[in-house]
Amino acid sequence: MDELGSGIRNTYKYCKIYSGTAPIFIEGDVFRTIIPLSMVAGDQATPTAESKGQPFHLASTAKVDVF
Numbered sequence: 001m002d003e004l005g006s007g008i009r010n011t012y013k014y015c016k017i018y019s020g021t022a023p024i025f026i027e028g029d030v031f032r033t034i035i036p037l038s039m040v041a042g043d044q045a046t047p048t049a050e051s052k053g054q055p056f057h058l059a060s061t062a063k064v065d066v067f
Contacts, residue, residue, distance in 0.1 A: 011035070 008025070015023040015035055024034040 011023050011033065015021065019035065019037050021036045024036070026032040026034070
């Protein structure tokens with residue numbers, strides 16, 4: 001059952017599990033959530049065509065607009 005605030009609680013819960021850090025919530029005219037993730041590479045991981053030649057922080061940044 002969804003309750004008011006359950007999305008925030010779940011975001012905190014799962015962000016700590018998956019990334020080991022807390023999410024950042026920014027309230028303003030537009031509510032923003034920043035979920036810090038670190039890249040974990042295994043033996044089979046290789047850079048994608050999109051990320052070659054770009055700094056890591058630019059290649060791995062995704063902007064998601066939620067309405």
